[in-house]
Structures are given as structure tokens and as C-alpha cells.
Amino acid sequence: MEIIKTINLEKTYHDNGVPVHAVRGISMTVHAGDFLVIAGPSGSGKTTLLNLIGALDLPTAGSISFEGEELSSMSRRELSAFRLHKLGFIFQAYNLIPVLTAIENIEFTMMLLGISEEERNERSLNIMEDLRIAELADKRPNEMSGGQQQRVAVARAIVTNPSIVLADEPTANLDTATGSSLLDLMEKMNKERNITFIFSSHDPQVIERGRRLFVLRDGRIEQEVSR
Amino acid sequence: MMLLKLAQRNIWRNKRRSVIVIVSVAVGITATILTDTLSMGMIFQMFDNQIGSHIAHMQIHRNGFRDNMVVQNFIPDAEIVERAIKEEPSIAVYSRRVVLFGLLSSANTSAGISIIGIEPTQEAKLTKIKSSIVSGSYLTGSPNEIVIGRNLAEKLGVELGDKVVALSATLDGHVGSDVFRIVGVFETFSSEFDKVYAYVPLEGAQKLVGLGNRISEIAILTTDRNTVGMSKEALQDRLGDEYEVLSYVDLIPLILVQIDMYQQSMIVFYAIIGIALILGIVNTMLMSVFERIQEIGVLMAIGLSNAKIFSMILIEALSLGILGTGAGFVAGVLIYLPLASYGIDLSAFSEGLKSFGTGTVIYPVFTATGVLNALFLIPFMTVLGALYPAYRAIRLQPINAIRFV
Structure with a gap:
């Protein structure tokens, strides 16, 4: 089932008045259950494309739709609700809320969704067990290693059962073993929960695991691979 | 949360x-x-x-007295007024007064003042004059006693026991005078008040201006200062247009x-x-x-x-x-x-x-x-x-x- 569709998507920034064409006419589709990697060298536009898919940024031209609904026609409030209900984000720098403990970070989005305390607690504990971070429940981000923080970030992203998880360079700040272990977990979630994962990465071990691969160069799709 | x-x-x-x-x-x-x-x-x-020094919560006069405070504007029928006051449950205490303007002279000098004729016992329940006496005593009821403010005493150069002469316009348009002996000196919180007020027994004031047993003012304290407006309206309704019922709001607007x-x-x-x-x-x-x-x-x-x-x-x-x-x-x-x-x-x-x-x-x-x-x-x-x-x-x-x- 097609959940994301972009048509001639373009994004141009202005850096000190100089236009920077980060994304140039990208048309692609993402299907439910995809484990998709957007790869490419630095400056190829992969993070910009991920941000456009995640409605964190608006395209300069072209269209992007989620389950047939055009994102650029949505208000800020609708976009916010869309991100809350449909997406999960994993950032390169983890970006956990520093004043909340691990379990509070995981519960935060569930709370925004109005999920009851009992269910929040149950879901959080289950996912923390799955991700082997149960012992971190009461720790704050500054008390955790990078790998532990990223596991909490993964838990936060998937605990609401979103349609898509967008992961921007999720292994960039992790050592190979930790990165690999994290990818194992995400593959498991993809298979067990049918959550669509879209990665932006130039990490070979991420690229290797992608069942679909889009290689970008200069804001365009240079290569598309399905495995 | x-x-x-x-x-x-x-x-x-x-x-x-x-x-x-x-x-x-x-x-x-x-x-x-x-x-x-x-x-x-x-x-x-x-x-x-x-x-507490003089105004009280309410005052009742003949209508127009406040604009023209002459002795001729005495209360037409004090009994009617007192009956109305007694029928009004919010009234705690009242005192009858004669309010006069005149001159108080000592051997040395004179001063223009307000002479207030009061019922000493009732007035003591109403105002703080008795408790403000700093030398001598409060009025005992003898008609020719007078208590004056410290500043007035200093101005007149008089002491306790000295005699002073009070002059004021009488009911029949002449000038009445009488001799009073200073039995007490008071000091209130206002130097201005102490300069212009003197208190004599009601009978003394009535005699000074030939009022007989008439009075010119009834001062009232209510049980609750916050409901004075309602008490005033109730009394005014009972007494009609011939009388003016004034609350402290009317009396001390400043x-x-x-x-x-x-x-x-x-x-x-x-x-x-x-x-x-x-x-x-x-x-x-x-x-x-x-x-x-x-x-x-x-x-x-x-x-x-x-x-x-x-x-x-x-x-x-x-x-x-x-x-x-x-x-x-x-x-x-x-x-x-x-x-x-x-x-x-x-x-x-x-x-x-x-x-x-x-x-x-x-x-x-x-x-x-x-x-x-x-x-x-x-x-x-x-x-x-x-x-x-x-x-x-x-x-x-x-x-x-x-x-x-």
C-alpha cells in the first residue's frame, strides 16, 4: 500500500541570498512496511528530503502526499497533529528532552495522544524490555550513553505505533556494534509491527540493510534499488 | 500533566x-x-x-441645616426623630447635639470656634472626646463646663479652671454670651480639630442661644458601618423631606x-x-x-x-x-x-x-x-x-x- 508519494518535489534554500537547490524534482513512493534508505554523500539532499517527508519543512515546488492527502495544504496545527499521530522521529543527536527521564521521554508522545496512564506505563515498559533499556527507566539523558539514548529515542519513536518512522543518520554518533544492534532492533520492529522505516544515512551498515535504497546526488535520485 | x-x-x-x-x-x-x-x-x-471625633456614622438635621448652619435651623420635632431612630434596628447608639458657631474669648484673646452642646454620657458612647482628654476631666453635666482642644487652649492662653466667654447668635437674632469654666483639655489625632472644637453640656449650649430644650443635630452610630447607606435610606423614608439624614459619605466626602x-x-x-x-x-x-x-x-x-x-x-x-x-x-x-x-x-x-x-x-x-x-x-x-x-x-x-x- 502506497503511503507517501512525492511528485517533482523541490526545495531551494537561500544561503546569504545565494539559492541552494537541495532537492530537485524528486518523485518517489513509499509503501507501508518499507525499510527504506535514502543514501548519498553529504549535501546530496537526503536529510532535506527526509524533513520534507516528515513535514518539518515545506517544499518550494512539487507535491508530497500522505495516504493521498497533500501535506502542503495542511495548516501548522494539522501538520502538528499529522506528525503526532502518523510519524515517529529518530535524530542523529538523539534529541531526548533533557529534563525528562527515559520513561517520561517515551511516555511523552503517548500522553499527547491522550493514552491512559495505565496503558502508557504498560507500553513503555514493554518496549523498554524489547529494546533492553528497562534499567534506564528513571535515568535522565545526561546519565546515559549515546547508544542508550538512541535506544530511548527509538522507543519514543515507535511506542505510539506510527505509520512511519523517520530516522536521520541514527547510527552516525554510535560505534559499529551499537549501531548494528540498534538496526537489528529497528528491523525487528519493522517486521513485527509492520512499521515503515525511512532512513537518511551514508552509514554502509544502514545502506546494506535497506530493502529499498534511493541514492541521491545533487538533490536528484541517482539510483533506486529494491532488494 | x-x-x-x-x-x-x-x-x-x-x-x-x-x-x-x-x-x-x-x-x-x-x-x-x-x-x-x-x-x-x-x-x-x-x-x-x-x-470617632465628631462625625459619627450618620447625622440628622432639619432639612437645609448643612447648607445654612444657623441656630434657627433646629430640629422641628426631636421626639419624632428619636422615635424613628429607635424603630430602626441597625442603629447602635445616638446622641443629641446643639451645633453652634461663635467666639470663645479668654482674658487675652478670642478665637472663632464650633461650640458643640452634647449629652456627655451618650456622646461618650459615640465619639472619642472623653478618651481624648489629656488634662482635667470630661464634662460632668454641669451646664457651664467646657472642654476644649489643646491647640485652642494654647491659642487662648488658658489653662484648666480658667473661665472663658462664649458668644453666639441666639434664636431671636441677638448675640448670646455665657461664661464657661474649662474642666478638661482634649487632644485628638487632628491638630486642626483641636483648634476649632469646644464641647459644653447640651443645656449650656441651649441656654447660650436661647434654644430652650430644642436641638440641632442627632449623631448616630450604626451596628455596621458598611450598611450605613441602607440605614440612611430607611431613616430618610421614615422622617420625610422635613429632615436631612446624612451619612459619613455625605459629611466627609474629602x-x-x-x-x-x-x-x-x-x-x-x-x-x-x-x-x-x-x-x-x-x-x-x-x-x-x-x-x-x-x-x-x-x-x-x-x-x-x-x-x-x-x-x-x-x-x-x-x-x-x-x-x-x-x-x-x-x-x-x-x-x-x-x-x-x-x-x-x-x-x-x-x-x-x-x-x-x-x-x-x-x-x-x-x-x-x-x-x-x-x-x-x-x-x-x-x-x-x-x-x-x-x-x-x-x-x-x-x-x-x-x-x-
């Missing part, structure tokens, strides 16, 4: 900055409480002194204007404190927002709506305001309580205060308005101060905010 928890934790990220804001608010609140209670204490004291002016000036005072506070909060919350731009971007990314981000920042400011208000209120009350019991001795400024009509020891008074202002106005202003930073936060684009370094 999570938003509240998040806001609470955010304010303690930078403890020193938050403590400075809380202390600033607390100092502002404490200063406001002390200024307000002290000023209200002075006003109420001035007000009570006016009521003080009420002063209270009103004071309340206006407190609004200005609050506005100054509030503006200073708002600027402080704007500064603090802007710093707080700018330090967290990336985090706000993440919150937006994971679906926190603009309304909730806006609320979170307002809650942070409100929390600072509430903590500061709580601390300031407690400090203010702790300072207020002993002051309210023992008063603040301002005898160094006694002359000025006496002209103002207050005592030299001021007892601060907490009013409901003062409490409400202290408890709600300042927290409200902290929220006002956070509006702009909160607006700046929600104007951020998620992607720009996340990338912000």
Missing part, C-alpha cells in the same frame, strides 16, 4: 536565573503589601478618627475622595511594579526560549502543538510568578503581623501626621483588595510578560529550530 511537569522542571534548569526572578517578584510583592497595608492603615485611621485617590495611586504603583516585572519576565523567558530552540524544534517534530508549546512557556512564567508571590506574600504577612499588632511609631513626623488627621502610631491594615491584588495581579503580570517569548517560540519553524546551534 506532563506539560506541567515539563514546565516545572524547565524553570529549574537555570536555578540562579529562576531564583533571581522569584526573589524579584517576592521583593515586589512584599513591598506592595507593606505599602498597601500601611497606606490603608493611615487612611482607615484618618477615617476612623473623623468618625476623605472618601482621598481613599479613591489613594486607590488610583496604588493602581499606578502596581502598574510600575508590573511593568518592571513584565520586562524582567520578558527578558528571562526570552533567554529561556533561546536556550531551548533546538528542544522546542524537537517538541514540534514529535507533535507538540503550538498551543501546548505556548501554554508550556506561560506555565513556566506563571510558576515563577506564583513561587515569587507565595514567598513575597509570606514575607509580607510575617512583617505585617507584628506591625499590625504594635503599630509603626512615626512620632518623629507627629506634626505632619496630626495635620493629616492620623495618629503618630500607624497600624497597617490588610484589605481584601490588597490581598487579591497581591495574590493574583502579579502572577497575572508574569503571564503577560511571557506572552511575547511564547509567541516567539511558536513562530519557530521546526526544521530551523532543530538545526539551531
